[in-house]
Amino acid sequence: MLFPTPDGMSRRHFMRHMAAAAATVPTMEFIRHVQANAATAKKNQKACILMWMGGGPPTIDIWDLKPGSKNGGEFRPIDTAAKGVQISEHMPKTAAVFDNLSIVRSMSTREADHGRGRYYMHTGYVPNPTVVHPVFGSVIAHEAGGKRKDLEIPGFISIGGGAGSPGYLGQMNAPFVVDSNGRIRNSDTGEITESRMSQRLNMLGVIEKNFIDSKRGDLPQSHKDVYSKAVNLMTSKQMEAFNVDKEDQKTKELYGLGGGGGGMGMGMGANNAFARSLLMARRLVEVGVPFIEVELGGWDLHNNVFNTLKTQRLPVLDAAIGGLVTDLKQRGMINDVTLVWMGEFARTPRINQDVGRDHWAASWSVMIGGGGLKNGQAVGATDADGIACATKTYQPGDIWATVAHAMGIPTNIVHTSKNGRPMKIANGGTPIAELIG
Amino acid sequence: MSAPDANTEVLELLELLLEERISPEQFQRLEQLVRADREARRTYLRYLDLHGSLHWNAALGGSKSNGEKPTQSRVSNDEAGDSSKYVSHTSPRRTLVSSLSVLMTVFVVAGIWTLFRGADHVDLVQQERNATNPPAVVEEQQSPEQDKSRSSQSVGPIALDLNADKVTPEGNKSEATDTRSVATNTPTPNAAIDNEKTSKPGSNESLVAFVNRELHRVWEDNDQQPASVADDGEWVRRAYLDVVGHIPTAKQVREFASDKRANKRELLVEDLLDGKDYVRxxxxxxxxxxxxxxxxxxxxxxxxxxxxxxxxxxxxxxxxxxxxxxxxxxxxxxxxxxxxxxxxxxxxxxxxxxxxxxxxxxxxxxxxxxxxxxxxxxxxxxxxxxxxxxxxxxxxxxxxxxxxxxxxxxxxxxxxxxxxxxxxxxxxxxxxxxxxxxxxxxxxxxxxxxxxxxxxRQGESPQLARAFVNRMWQYFFGAAFTSQVDDMGPHARVSHPTILDRLTREFVANGYDVKQLIRWIARTDAYQLTSRFGVGEYRDDPSLGFEPLFSRMYVKRMTVEQAFDSLLIATDARQAFGSNWDEVEQRRQKWLDQFVRSFETDENDEADLFDGTIPQALMMMNGELIQQALKPSKGTYIDQIIRSKSTDDQKIDAIAFAALSRKPTASEVSAVRALMRENAAHRPAGADRGTPLSMALQDLFWAYLNSNEFILIH
Structure with missing residues (x-):
C-alpha cells in the first residue's frame, strides 16, 4: 500500500520485521523452529520494569511527606539507606534498599483525568485527535525488542494491566497482556498435532494473502502479523518465564510469597498478585524481554485514604519493591534493569471531607531506580504544603528519556506518525541530569 | 539546504508553536522558512489543517485568559505556573507569543488562501460550519481573531495540497495536473441504486438524496473517486454485522444473492430491523x-x-x-x-x-x-x-x-x-x-x-440528537463526522457539516426514531460501497489521521460480542446452547470476560483486550469454542457438511459461505485439494483420525474462521 508521504524508519523497520516473521512461521518447519531456540538466560540485556499505579497514588503519603503541614496527613517520614532521603514509615523494606532507587519530586503534568493522564504518562504526549502515540513500552519493544533475534515472545509484556496502544509503531509492538497467575490461555493446541497445526497455518496463509492483496488498508496485514507472533509464542520454550512456580522457595520468600509450607496454589490472596507479577517480570527480563509493565491498582482513594494505605496498598507495595530490588542485586542485574514507578497522576495535597484525596497533577512524585543510574537521591522538591513545585519541574517525557538513556537507546530517535509527522521519542524529553550523572 | 532538512525544521518549529514553546527568534525563523520555500508553505498548511482548530483555540485560550478581569488572570497564572515547563514562562511573554502566533498564522493562511482559493467556496463551507457548531454547554465568546481563525481552516488537507500545487506561480507541476485530470473522470457511483428508490412508507427520499448529493459533492471537491459498489456477499455480511451484530448464515447469503428484487438491500435492512437480533x-x-x-x-x-x-x-x-x-x-x-x-x-x-x-x-x-x-x-x-x-x-x-x-x-x-x-x-x-x-x-x-x-432535547437541533446521529454514523462507517466520536466540542472539526445538520434535524422532526435513522444511513451511497481501494484512492483513510470522505467502506474490527455471536452462527453452535436468552447471554459473558479488564478507577473505565491482540489469536486458534465447533460430532455444522450427499466442491462451497459469505477462491480450492492428497498419502494416527476429505474440510473451516477476512467487518 502507498502512503502520501514518505514514511521514516519506523515503517521500514516494521516491514523488515514482518518479512522476517513471514520467513519463519507458519511453515511446515514450524516445530523444528522450537527446538532450535531453547530458552537461554541473557542476564546482561537492558530492560525496564514499569510499576503502574492505576488510579493515581497519593505520593504525598509515600515519597514526599509533609510533616507539620495541614496537608501532611497521618504518616511520619523515616530515614532510608540513601542519606538525606526520607519516605513514608509504611515503606520500611523499600527504605532499606533505597540506595538503589531515586525519587523525582517535582513532576508537574497537566492531566488530572484518568484516561488522559494514563495516556500522557504512558506516551509522553497529551492526547491529540489526529494521531495515536505509542505507549513507551511499545517504543522500547520497537527499538530494543526488534533487535533481539533470540526473543520469541513479545518485547512488551503487560502483567495484570490494561493494554495501551502501540499507536503508529503498529500492532507488532503492542503489549501482550497476561494475568499475574502466568497462565496463557489457549496457548496449547490441545488434541491437534503439530503437523496438523502447520497444515492449518498453511491454509490460513493462502486465505489471508487473498484478503491482504484485495487492498483494504492496514488491518488485514496487521491481523496476519499478530498471528505470526501468537504462533511464535505457542511454540517457544521462553514461555516458561511466565511460570513463577519454577522459582526456588528462597527467591519467592524474598518477594513475600510462598510462606507457610510453600503453598503457591489456590490460597494466594489478591494482595500477592503484585509481588508475583514483579517476580514474573524479573524472569521475563532474563529471557530477554526489554519492557514489562506491572499493574497495581486501587489507588483512586477519594475517601478513607490513610486506612487503606496503611492496611492494604502500602504493605503490598513495600514488600514487593523491597523483594525485587534485593533479588536484582543478588543476581547482578540491578544496573541493567531500570525501574519506574508511577500512576496517571497523584492526589490532592488537601484532604477532603471524606478523609480522601482527589486527583492532582500539579506537583507530585515518580520513583525511578536501578539501570545504572545515580541512585539514592531525591531530585526536585515541592513547597512546604506540597501544592506547587519549588524547583525545576519534570514531565513524563523526561522520565522516559532517562529510561532510554539508561537502556542505551539514543534519545534523538525520530519516528514518523501515520500521517507523516516526525515524532521524537519521549516527546523530546531530556534525561534527568542528576540521575545520569 | 536540502529540502527534507528544511521540511524537518519547519515541522519541528511547528511542533514548538503548537506546544507554545516557541521563542520569538524561532518564530521569526519559521516565518522566514515559510515565506521562502514553497514546500515549507505546503507543509505549513497541511500541518495547520491537520491540527485544525485545536491549535488555534489553544493559542487563543492562553492569550484570552490573561485579559483584564483580575480573577480570570489569577486562575490562568496559577495554571501556567504549575502545569508544565512548556508554559511556565512569564505570562506577558506567553501572551506575546500566543498573539504573535495567532496574528502570524492568520496572516499567512489568509494570504495563501486568497492566493489559492476562490472566495465563494470558502464562504460556503464556512457558513455550513458555523451553522452546525452551536454552543452546547457553554456560551461562546467569540473574539474577532477567533472568527478570522475559524474562517481559515475550513477545507480538507487534500484539496489544499492539490490546489496549492496548481496555483503556485513557480510550481506548474505536471503531475498535479495529471492527478486532476484523472480524477475528474469520476463516474457517478451506483446510479442503479439511485434509480431503485421506491416510496416505501417511512422512507424519506429527499433526505437520502440530499445526503448522497453532499457525499458526491465532497468527493468531487476532494478529487476523490469513490470505490465501486460492494457485491452482494460483501454487503450482506456487513449489513448483518452492523444491524444485528453477527454474520449471516450460508443460507441467508445465498437467498440474498438470488433475490432479484431491485430494492433488495432496503428490504433486507427492513427485515433485520424487525428481528429479535436487532434488539439484542x-x-x-x-x-x-x-x-x-x-x-x-x-x-x-x-x-x-x-x-x-x-x-x-x-x-x-x-x-x-x-x-x-x-x-x-x-x-x-x-x-x-x-x-x-x-x-x-x-x-x-x-x-x-x-x-x-x-x-x-x-x-x-x-x-x-x-x-x-x-x-x-x-x-x-x-x-x-x-x-x-x-x-x-x-x-x-x-x-x-x-x-x-x-x-x-x-x-x-x-x-x-x-x-x-x-x-x-x-x-x-x-x-x-x-x-x-x-x-x-x-x-x-x-x-x-x-x-x-x-x-x-430543547430546540430543532439539540446536541442530544446531533450526538446520537454522530454515534450512529460512526457505528456504521467506522468513522464519525468528528475525529473522535464523543468529542464534538466547539473546537472539533466536522467533516460533513451539511449532512450532520440535516440528519439531526430530520431525526428530531421524526421523533427521534432510531430505526428510521438506521434506514437512512443504510441507504446512503456511501454505505453501498466496497471496502477495497479503487485507483488512487489511498488517501481516504481516517486511520492515517485524514478527515474521512466516506468514499469507501472503512474496515472495522468485530467487537468481542460480534465475534462470539458470529462464531455461533458460522458453526451452527447456537442450537447446542439452547435458545434461552439468558443462558446464551451468560455463556457469552463468560467468554468475553477474559478480554476485559477494569482499571479500578472512579469512572469504572476498562481496557478492551480483544481487538487484534495475541490472546484473541490464541483463542481463535485453540479456544474451546472453536475446538468444539470443529469436532465432527453429531449436530455440528461441519458434521452435517461432511455427511451430506453433495460433491466435494459443494462441500467446500458450503464451508466458505458459512464462514465468509462468499464462494471459495481458486487458490483456496487448490490448497484444499493438495491437503486431501497429502492426508491420503500420510494417514495420521490417534485423535486426528478422519477421512482425507473430512480432515481437509475441518482444516479449511479452521483457517476461514481464523482469517483476517472473518474477523474484520468490510
Missing amino acids: NWTTIWTNLLIGRTNPRQVNRSSLQRFLREAFDRNRPWDQVVTEIVAAEGNTEENGAANFLVAHLNNQAVPATAITAKLFLCQQVQCTQCHDHPFNDLKQDSFWSFNSFFKDIKVVDRPKPGNPKVRETVLVHNQHPGAIYYELRNGLMKAAYPRYDGEPVSTDAADLRGELAKLM
Missing part, C-alpha cells in the same frame, strides 16, 4: 456504553438489559430513553434505567457528570472539572453547574420493604444542597448551581433531572 445487538451496544463490560458494583446488569431490550424492541424515541435514564429513580431491579446512575454516582457524581456528557452529548468535559478547557470555551463552572443536576439523589443499599431478608439497591431522592462548591486552581472555592446551556434551573424543582432532560 443494540441492547448489547448500549449496555456496554452505559455501564461497561466489567460490571460496576451494585449494578443490576440484566435489569438494565431488560430496560434497553424493551426500548429497542418498541423502537422508543431516543430522547425518551435518555430522559428515563437521566431522570431515573427507584429500585435497580424494577427500574432498569436507574442502573446507569447507580454505576456512576460515586465521587460526588463527577463520573456521572462526565459520562452523561460523553455518552449523550458527545462532549468531553472531564478535564474542565479542575480547570477551564484548554482548547475550547468550556469553563470549569459549566462542569459543576452540570454536575449539580445530579445532587438530588443518592444510592442506598437497604433491606427490601416487606421482605427484609432481601436487600435492594435504590436510587432515592435526596435534599439538594442548594449550591455546589468547587475549588479553583488558586485554592478559592466557588459556588455552582444547576444550569444547562446557560439556562438555570431552581434546585427546588421537583424533578431536577427531568428538567435537565427537557433542556437537553
Whole structure:
C-alpha cells in the first residue's frame, strides 16, 4: 500500500520485521523452529520494569511527606539507606534498599483525568485527535525488542494491566497482556498435532494473502502479523518465564510469597498478585524481554485514604519493591534493569471531607531506580504544603528519556506518525541530569 | 539546504508553536522558512489543517485568559505556573507569543488562501460550519481573531495540497495536473441504486438524496473517486454485522444473492430491523456504553438489559430513553434505567457528570472539572453547574420493604444542597448551581433531572440528537463526522457539516426514531460501497489521521460480542446452547470476560483486550469454542457438511459461505485439494483420525474462521 508521504524508519523497520516473521512461521518447519531456540538466560540485556499505579497514588503519603503541614496527613517520614532521603514509615523494606532507587519530586503534568493522564504518562504526549502515540513500552519493544533475534515472545509484556496502544509503531509492538497467575490461555493446541497445526497455518496463509492483496488498508496485514507472533509464542520454550512456580522457595520468600509450607496454589490472596507479577517480570527480563509493565491498582482513594494505605496498598507495595530490588542485586542485574514507578497522576495535597484525596497533577512524585543510574537521591522538591513545585519541574517525557538513556537507546530517535509527522521519542524529553550523572 | 532538512525544521518549529514553546527568534525563523520555500508553505498548511482548530483555540485560550478581569488572570497564572515547563514562562511573554502566533498564522493562511482559493467556496463551507457548531454547554465568546481563525481552516488537507500545487506561480507541476485530470473522470457511483428508490412508507427520499448529493459533492471537491459498489456477499455480511451484530448464515447469503428484487438491500435492512437480533445487538451496544463490560458494583446488569431490550424492541424515541435514564429513580431491579446512575454516582457524581456528557452529548468535559478547557470555551463552572443536576439523589443499599431478608439497591431522592462548591486552581472555592446551556434551573424543582432532560432535547437541533446521529454514523462507517466520536466540542472539526445538520434535524422532526435513522444511513451511497481501494484512492483513510470522505467502506474490527455471536452462527453452535436468552447471554459473558479488564478507577473505565491482540489469536486458534465447533460430532455444522450427499466442491462451497459469505477462491480450492492428497498419502494416527476429505474440510473451516477476512467487518 502507498502512503502520501514518505514514511521514516519506523515503517521500514516494521516491514523488515514482518518479512522476517513471514520467513519463519507458519511453515511446515514450524516445530523444528522450537527446538532450535531453547530458552537461554541473557542476564546482561537492558530492560525496564514499569510499576503502574492505576488510579493515581497519593505520593504525598509515600515519597514526599509533609510533616507539620495541614496537608501532611497521618504518616511520619523515616530515614532510608540513601542519606538525606526520607519516605513514608509504611515503606520500611523499600527504605532499606533505597540506595538503589531515586525519587523525582517535582513532576508537574497537566492531566488530572484518568484516561488522559494514563495516556500522557504512558506516551509522553497529551492526547491529540489526529494521531495515536505509542505507549513507551511499545517504543522500547520497537527499538530494543526488534533487535533481539533470540526473543520469541513479545518485547512488551503487560502483567495484570490494561493494554495501551502501540499507536503508529503498529500492532507488532503492542503489549501482550497476561494475568499475574502466568497462565496463557489457549496457548496449547490441545488434541491437534503439530503437523496438523502447520497444515492449518498453511491454509490460513493462502486465505489471508487473498484478503491482504484485495487492498483494504492496514488491518488485514496487521491481523496476519499478530498471528505470526501468537504462533511464535505457542511454540517457544521462553514461555516458561511466565511460570513463577519454577522459582526456588528462597527467591519467592524474598518477594513475600510462598510462606507457610510453600503453598503457591489456590490460597494466594489478591494482595500477592503484585509481588508475583514483579517476580514474573524479573524472569521475563532474563529471557530477554526489554519492557514489562506491572499493574497495581486501587489507588483512586477519594475517601478513607490513610486506612487503606496503611492496611492494604502500602504493605503490598513495600514488600514487593523491597523483594525485587534485593533479588536484582543478588543476581547482578540491578544496573541493567531500570525501574519506574508511577500512576496517571497523584492526589490532592488537601484532604477532603471524606478523609480522601482527589486527583492532582500539579506537583507530585515518580520513583525511578536501578539501570545504572545515580541512585539514592531525591531530585526536585515541592513547597512546604506540597501544592506547587519549588524547583525545576519534570514531565513524563523526561522520565522516559532517562529510561532510554539508561537502556542505551539514543534519545534523538525520530519516528514518523501515520500521517507523516516526525515524532521524537519521549516527546523530546531530556534525561534527568542528576540521575545520569 | 536540502529540502527534507528544511521540511524537518519547519515541522519541528511547528511542533514548538503548537506546544507554545516557541521563542520569538524561532518564530521569526519559521516565518522566514515559510515565506521562502514553497514546500515549507505546503507543509505549513497541511500541518495547520491537520491540527485544525485545536491549535488555534489553544493559542487563543492562553492569550484570552490573561485579559483584564483580575480573577480570570489569577486562575490562568496559577495554571501556567504549575502545569508544565512548556508554559511556565512569564505570562506577558506567553501572551506575546500566543498573539504573535495567532496574528502570524492568520496572516499567512489568509494570504495563501486568497492566493489559492476562490472566495465563494470558502464562504460556503464556512457558513455550513458555523451553522452546525452551536454552543452546547457553554456560551461562546467569540473574539474577532477567533472568527478570522475559524474562517481559515475550513477545507480538507487534500484539496489544499492539490490546489496549492496548481496555483503556485513557480510550481506548474505536471503531475498535479495529471492527478486532476484523472480524477475528474469520476463516474457517478451506483446510479442503479439511485434509480431503485421506491416510496416505501417511512422512507424519506429527499433526505437520502440530499445526503448522497453532499457525499458526491465532497468527493468531487476532494478529487476523490469513490470505490465501486460492494457485491452482494460483501454487503450482506456487513449489513448483518452492523444491524444485528453477527454474520449471516450460508443460507441467508445465498437467498440474498438470488433475490432479484431491485430494492433488495432496503428490504433486507427492513427485515433485520424487525428481528429479535436487532434488539439484542443494540441492547448489547448500549449496555456496554452505559455501564461497561466489567460490571460496576451494585449494578443490576440484566435489569438494565431488560430496560434497553424493551426500548429497542418498541423502537422508543431516543430522547425518551435518555430522559428515563437521566431522570431515573427507584429500585435497580424494577427500574432498569436507574442502573446507569447507580454505576456512576460515586465521587460526588463527577463520573456521572462526565459520562452523561460523553455518552449523550458527545462532549468531553472531564478535564474542565479542575480547570477551564484548554482548547475550547468550556469553563470549569459549566462542569459543576452540570454536575449539580445530579445532587438530588443518592444510592442506598437497604433491606427490601416487606421482605427484609432481601436487600435492594435504590436510587432515592435526596435534599439538594442548594449550591455546589468547587475549588479553583488558586485554592478559592466557588459556588455552582444547576444550569444547562446557560439556562438555570431552581434546585427546588421537583424533578431536577427531568428538567435537565427537557433542556437537553430543547430546540430543532439539540446536541442530544446531533450526538446520537454522530454515534450512529460512526457505528456504521467506522468513522464519525468528528475525529473522535464523543468529542464534538466547539473546537472539533466536522467533516460533513451539511449532512450532520440535516440528519439531526430530520431525526428530531421524526421523533427521534432510531430505526428510521438506521434506514437512512443504510441507504446512503456511501454505505453501498466496497471496502477495497479503487485507483488512487489511498488517501481516504481516517486511520492515517485524514478527515474521512466516506468514499469507501472503512474496515472495522468485530467487537468481542460480534465475534462470539458470529462464531455461533458460522458453526451452527447456537442450537447446542439452547435458545434461552439468558443462558446464551451468560455463556457469552463468560467468554468475553477474559478480554476485559477494569482499571479500578472512579469512572469504572476498562481496557478492551480483544481487538487484534495475541490472546484473541490464541483463542481463535485453540479456544474451546472453536475446538468444539470443529469436532465432527453429531449436530455440528461441519458434521452435517461432511455427511451430506453433495460433491466435494459443494462441500467446500458450503464451508466458505458459512464462514465468509462468499464462494471459495481458486487458490483456496487448490490448497484444499493438495491437503486431501497429502492426508491420503500420510494417514495420521490417534485423535486426528478422519477421512482425507473430512480432515481437509475441518482444516479449511479452521483457517476461514481464523482469517483476517472473518474477523474484520468490510
